[in-house]
Amino acid sequence: MSKLETIVEVHQLKRQGFKVAAITRKCNLSRTTVYEYLERDFEEALEWVEILKTRSRKLDPYQKQILSWLREHPDLSASQISYWLEERCSFSDVGESTVRTYVRELREKHTYRKC
Incomplete structure (x- = not known):
């Protein structure tokens, strides 16, 4: 809805x-x-x-990177993506629930199903 x-x-x-x-x-x-x-x-x-x-979203600049991670690892959790954003991209300005929502929307939009 x-x-x-x-x-x-x-x-x-x-x-x-x-x-x-x-x-x-x-x-x-x-x-x-x-x-x-x-x-x-x-x-x-x-x-x-x-x-x-x-409106633009805080994670939009990292969308391509997140999508590439999801393509490569379809079973990747939002928690792991949050960790990788912090570790690999030095980005930690959002909470884990924000990452979870963003990743869920990307999965739905690009039909990347979690295994």
Whole structure:
């Protein structure tokens, strides 16, 4: 489900009378995220989603390197990639969860499945 679809679903559930705690369980979101989504109207949500599509990410300069590692070692974990970024590229400005998300998105986009 896309972010925009999730925001719309959160608003629909709220209009149906669900409490924030119930919405968090149904949508698998944190309470702070649900409150943030409820503060946005549809137009703001559209703008926000478009900004997210075009922003640069901290790991973008290392994308080619990460893809080459994934091509060579399809079973490579995000944790190992994080370690290699620090060791081989002297890059440690992101948390491991950021690397995990980035690697997961690259795997989906380039169809590199983990063995």
